[in-house]
Amino acid sequence: MARASFAWDNQPNPLARTLRTLFDTRVLRVARVISTTDGPGPSLGYAGPPDGITKLLKMIDRQRERMGADTLRHDRADVRAGRIFAARELPDADLVAVTGTPAQLAALPAGPALLLPYRLHALVETGDPAWRGRVSRxxxxxxxxxxxxxxxxxxxxxxxxxxxxxxxxxxxxxxxxxxxxxxxxxxxxxxxxxxxxxxxxxxxxxxxxxxxxxxxxxxxxxxxxxxxxxxxxxxxxxxxxxxxxxxxxxxxxxxxxxxxxxxxDLSGVEAWVASGLYGYKRRFSPQLEPPPDHRANLAVWWHARRDTPQVRDFLVRNPVLERTGAGTLRAVYFHDLRRPARHDIPFACANVRERRDVDLDDFLADVPTGVDIV
CATH class of the missing domain: 3.40.630.30 (Gcn5-related N-acetyltransferase (GNAT))
Structure with missing residues (x-):
């Protein structure tokens, strides 16, 4: 039974991957979580399969704590997936991450939001003797x-x-x-x-x-x-x-x-390049690829629901990797007149070389200060 359970969570078989994605995003209820803080940071929201609470939300919590804002609590409810992807029950938080299939996320508002990979795996080609020379000096x-x-x-x-x-x-x-x-x-x-x-x-x-x-x-x-x-x-x-x-x-x-x-396969990293795990694994100059299991079918809608100084601080300090229309990965660095882009935070991996800078005044143009857009 334990082996079957492990296989269900990590099965590379295409049919099993499709079935697991269907269950997680359409059949079962999804988690809606609001992560609050009593410090100088934004509230964070997550909606999607419960797997993302551990793999994604807690990682973003840690990034907020590096700003001096400790996590106060997680308030969770389990809701019908359709209500999340119809934008009817999104988490009431400053920054929101919604996990689903790209088709489901396409139904959510286009802005201000980015489409990120849910999970990436960092692979080193040890069959090529040149791998050592690609590791950082x-x-x-x-x-x-x-x-x-x-x-x-x-x-x-x-x-x-x-x-x-x-x-x-x-x-x-x-x-x-x-x-x-x-x-x-x-x-x-x-x-x-x-x-x-x-x-x-x-x-x-x-x-x-x-x-x-x-x-x-x-x-x-x-x-x-x-x-x-x-x-x-x-x-x-x-x-x-x-x-x-x-x-x-x-x-x-x-x-x-x-x-x-x-x-x-140095295993998983998330799309937030300032995280310590991403920063460490990139020293080996890995290829970043989708995971071999059902998580490859998922993406993240990363959305600014409110425009506040704390939101801007967080976005600037936490560049991300987005999926381009061509399916490649590209780093996104936010900035505004008071907050320069944090190009000192490196992102490059063997197959990730492109970046773009996004002015927060443009990105958040349609978000009234401190007021919901959705």
Whole structure:
């Protein structure tokens, strides 16, 4: 049952992907959530499949908290999908993200809004020996001496005891210590049945001790490796601050190349390029591609419902990736007379090079200050 549940959430089969999308966006009720703050930030709204509360809304919450505005609470209601996509029950928030299929989102007002990918996966072509040269120079100069000095290497494990060690002493403590109630993970049974049994369990070891680890899924042909769960021993703050998870990624790529794995999927990122996860994964110059599961069928309508100083601050500080009419990705940087575009926040990846700047006075022209447009 656990394996079937995992497959339902991560199935690459086209028919299964279509069915899952149909259930999530048309059959089942969708979540409508308003995230409020008592600090200097905008209220945030989300509507769509509940998966997006964890994968999208909580990430945007973190970006708002970086502005000094702590999240006060989430107010959730489950509503009929049709009422969301008819713009009848949108979240009453300053900035709103609605997740659905592109066809559903096309029925929502065209502006002021952007169409963003719901989820992207960052892939490194380890079958091409030139992958190392594409990793940022600073990352290579940081990682390689530390790996050599500490004698670090990848060790693959196959036994149940090693799975238990990883899940209980590496993964769970790390998630608990680093993310608290925002932790995103799998249950122990789903991790065992859906990842460990068909996948690969990999540890970073110095020859004496396992210091970090990752549980990865493998494609049916063995040519694609996707680390899904990870962590450091006992969730150690010392190992984390020493960059052990950064070293884990670098070692995984090296190991994958030696094992003949053509592509390492560094897993998901969202379209907000100022997030720490996006910023870190782009150091490996990955290709950004749709995920292999049903989430590839989804997009995000990113909408400014009110024009306030807090909305403008947030949009300027958080550039995004939009889908162009040609289906490519393009970075969008907002600005106005008082707030210059934050070009110091890098976005470029192997297949993402284009950007455009958007004047907020134009973007928000039809939004009365502090008043709903929809």
């Amino acid at each position: 600073s990352e290579r100069q940081w990682a390689q001496p530390r790996i050599a000095r500490q004698g670090l290497r990848i060790e693959q494990a196959y036994d149940d005891a090693s799975f238990g060690f990883f899940f209980d002493r590496v993964h769970l403590p790390t998630m608990r210590n680093r993310h608290g109630d925002r932790a995103r993970s799998e249950s122990r049974l789903r991790a065992y049945e859906g990842l460990f049994r068909p996948g690969a369990l990999l540890f970073v070891t110095n020859g004496r001790q396992r210091l970090a680890g990752a549980l990865a899924s493998c494609s049916a042909d063995g040519r694609r490796l996707t680390p899904r769960l990870g962590g450091v021993l006992e969730g150690s703050a010392q190992l984390h601050s020493a960059g052990m998870l950064r070293l884990l990624y670098f070692l995984l790529l090296d190991w994958a190349e030696r094992q003949g794995v053509a592509r390492v």
